[in-house]
Amino acid sequence: MDGAGQGTREGRSAGGEVSGLVARARAGQPRAVARLISLVENGSPLLRQIMAELCAGRPGRARIIGLTGSPGVGKSTSTGMLVQAFRKRGLKVGVLAVDPSSPFTGGALLGDRVRMQDHATDPEVFIRSMASRGHLGGLSWATPQAVRVLEAAGCEVILVETVGVGQAEVDIASLADTTVVLLAPGMGDGVQAAKAGILEIADVFVVNKADRDGAQAAVRELRNMIALARREWRPPIVPTVAYRGEGAEDVVDALDAHLAYLEGSGELGRRRHARARDEIEAIALTALRSRFAHLHGDRRLDALADRVLEGGFDPYRAADELLAATR
Ligand SMILES: Nc1nc2c(ncn2[C@@H]2O[C@H](COP(=O)(O)OP(=O)(O)O)[C@@H](O)[C@H]2O)c(=O)[nH]1
Ligand SMILES: [Mg+2]
Numbered sequence: 001m002d003g004a005g006q007g008t009r010e011g012r013s014a015g016g017e018v019s020g021l022v023a024r025a026r027a028g029q030p031r032a033v034a035r036l037i038s039l040v041e042n043g044s045p046l047l048r049q050i051m052a053e054l055c056a057g058r059p060g061r062a063r064i065i066g067l068t069g070s071p072g073v074g075k076s077t078s079t080g081m082l083v084q085a086f087r088k089r090g091l092k093v094g095v096l097a098v099d100p101s102s103p104f105t106g107g108a109l110l111g112d113r114v115r116m117q118d119h120a121t122d123p124e125v126f127i128r129s130m131a132s133r134g135h136l137g138g139l140s141w142a143t144p145q146a147v148r149v150l151e152a153a154g155c156e157v158i159l160v161e162t163v164g165v166g167q168a169e170v171d172i173a174s175l176a177d178t179t180v181v182l183l184a185p186g187m188g189d190g191v192q193a194a195k196a197g198i199l200e201i202a203d204v205f206v207v208n209k210a211d212r213d214g215a216q217a218a219v220r221e222l223r224n225m226i227a228l229a230r231r232e233w234r235p236p237i238v239p240t241v242a243y244r245g246e247g248a249e250d251v252v253d254a255l256d257a258h259l260a261y262l263e264g265s266g267e268l269g270r271r272r273h274a275r276a277r278d279e280i281e282a283i284a285l286t287a288l289r290s291r292f293a294h295l296h297g298d299r300r301l302d303a304l305a306d307r308v309l310e311g312g313f314d315p316y317r318a319a320d321e322l323l324a325a326t327r
Contacts, residue, residue, distance in 0.1 A: 022050065022152065028153050040142055040149065061151070062094070063158070068201075073184045073187065074242045074243070076161060077242040081242050085249065085251070092154050094153070096146055096160045097130070097161040098162045130142065147175070160175065160176060175278075178262070179202060180255075181201065182207075184212070185213065186209075186213070199225060206237075206238050207240070208239075211241045219237050
């Protein structure tokens with residue numbers, strides 16, 4: 001139903017449709033927010049116009065908090081716990097789970113990929129899961145654009161959950177104002193943390209599952225590692241039992257302390273500047289890639305290959321000619 005009819009309408013008055021959608025998203029309508037995020041996720045051709053409209057007014061001012069860590073460490077549970085803590089303060093909260101396997105409860109669930117366990121919905125919470133792959137650039141531009149949609153919808157805090165494997169961790173650190181790294185006792189995370197460079201990206205450490213044996217040892221181990229790292233900001237370590245909501249206020253306090261540090265040091269502005277740079281770069285690289293995607297099989301490429309094979313013409317010059325020809 002959504003398919004052909006929608007397509008025709010988009011074709012006829014894409015401008016009007018985008019403006020209407022953006023207006024409804026700004027008014028906080030979950031369906032409009034969901035639709036905009038779907039368009040982001042699918043790399044819709046309408047994105048250029050959507051972003052133009054979203055960026056036309058004053059920029060969004062949401063606080064962006066990234067949560068990362070190994071699968072099963074308790075990221076989704078902790079995200080739910082933090083949603084509650086921020087809601088208690090009367091803040092409107094957005095959640096992006098860049099991990100389609102994450103179950104969430106209790107918000108306006110934007111799209112059907114998030115499993116709903118609790119049917120109570122809170123209109124002041126938007127929750128959405130996004131596929132981490134599927135288009136070039138991955139997190140690098142889809143997530144900032146989804147964040148922009150949530151900001152337009154009035155979210156004051158946006159929690160972004162990513163599975164901490166490889167590149168995703170680094171990506172989340174460049175996206176978020178504050179990066180929370182979660183560990184749990186008995187997962188061998190301490191050693192892994194040092195290896196994976198997690199120490200550098202963590203602004204706050206949460207040792208979740210503090211109800212289990214080994215939690216204190218994990219805290220001690222982390223504390224020792226942090227003591228060796230030379231950083232202006234020393235990440236606090238907060239033990240939590242997320243599924244019982246224990247430690248929620250301590251995490252929020254740690255997040256607040258980090259925000260105060262970011263603001264006081266000028267680091268907040270630097271991080272946001274770097275984020276905008278990354279996003280522009282990712283869009284530009286995606287555009288370049290798609291511009292060159294058709295080259296394979298291009299007659300110009302064949303002709304240049306023949307010249308290189310004939311001799312007297314090197315592949316660098318050939319590449320220069322190709323680049324110049326495809327401007
Ligand atoms: N023992 C214990 N289990 C927890 C705690 N927090 C979450 N869990 C459980 O750990 C499992 C994984 O949690 P989830 O939030 O989905 O982890 P994620 O994969 O990192 O998002 C679930 O079964 C949770 O109920 C905790 O503080 N203690
Ligand atoms: Mg999860």
